[in-house]
Amino acid sequence: MSFDVLRWSVSAALAERPDAPLAALFQGPAQTDPIQTTQTLSNGTEVAFWDYGVIAVTPPASVAATKDVVISCAVHGDETAPIEMVRDMLQDILSERLVPSQRVLFLIANPAAILNNSRFVDVNMNRLFSGAHNQGDTAEHQRASDIERYVSQFFKLKQRYHYDLHTAIRDSKHEQFAVYPFTHGGPYSKQQLTFLAECGVDTILLNRAPTTTFSYYSVQAHKAHAFTVELGKVRPFGQNDMSRFAQADSGLRKLISTAALELREFSPSRHHVYDVCRTINRQAEQFALNFPDNVANFTEFAQGHLLATDGEIEYRVEQPGERIIFPNANVAIGQRALLTVVPIALEQLKLV
Ligand SMILES: O=C(O)CCC(=O)N[C@@H](CCC(=O)O)C(=O)O
Ligand SMILES: [Zn+2]
DSSP: OOHHHHHIIIIIIISSSOOOOHHHHHHTTTTOOOOOEEOOOTSOOOOOOOTEEEEEOOOOSSSOOOEEEEEEEEOOOOOOOOHHHHHHHHHHHHHHOOOOOSEEOOOOOOHHHTTSSSSSSSOGGGOOOOOOOOOSSSSSHHHHHHHHHHHHHHSSEEEEEEEEEEESSSSSSSEEHHHHOOOTEEEEETHHHHHHHHOOOOEEEEOOOOSSHHHHHHHHHHOOEEEEEEEOOOOOOOOGGGGGGGHHHHHHHHHHHOOOOOOOOOOOOGGGEEEEEEEEEEESSSEEEESSSTTOOOBBBOTEEEEETTTEEEEESSSOOOESSOOOOSTTTTTTEEEEEEOOOGSSBOOO
């Protein structure tokens, strides 16, 4: 397969008409075998297509890369703004307007869900990592397993980063926020908190328990600095105001294209930090949230307020300052239907 075909499939196909032609990248021009080829651009950058939506970019040997950076999107297929960001970065790399000086793995995680205009086809892929993909045989189980293999194949250097880009179903009182997965007692990185803040993500949610999310997988299996980054609200292709993502886009571009990132000094007052206080998994057929769909993430309710009913169980606010995140009554039984968080002072955390 010639590079021109690949270039077309990434640049032209993902450009002005981001909906239909996406298929070209994900399914390959002949819509048969996965794309697997490597080509070198005139500036020496190597672009390797490992599979549909799996693109590894390596700077020329003369540039001593020090960082491995995974930038993923579309773990949820309807979260389109991050897909557009990744598309534009790839286009700019292919046209040599963006010249990476670090190794980068771009992952468009769930192409089938993108083409289906849905969060997922059979199963929420962000519950299938760290081995959970062994518990089923849908295409999403297979893809999560493949993605773990590609990430393992990619990470080589000591400094490892993974930004898994998402958008949230609801509005959020903090429009952009990141989930900092369980570090198993390891310290939180001041440099990463500062980098995220410079990307416009000044709100952090600490999830201090193992999960089956993609970002936790990279922390646990590869000792990467990894985050689920929520950049705004879910909207269909063409309806994203990309100016709202400009700061994150520019931060990520700087990260991959500069030898040493210059960051402002760490300042605790710059960050809003929340600790996950309860994870509520749906248990019954009769599950209902006791607040409307337009209630935003991070909304605080008074102590005792009824948040949800799950069969006979009533979930009420237990602590002052408790707020809701990611409420979703439509999840499958056994899956997370709601998180609650409380503010926590950064000074209480081990930082490095
Ligand atoms: O808006 C929502 O309800 C869901 C947004 C979303 O997809 N969030 C991620 C968070 C992953 C994590 O906890 O690291 C998810 O639910 O998978
Ligand atoms: Zn998502």
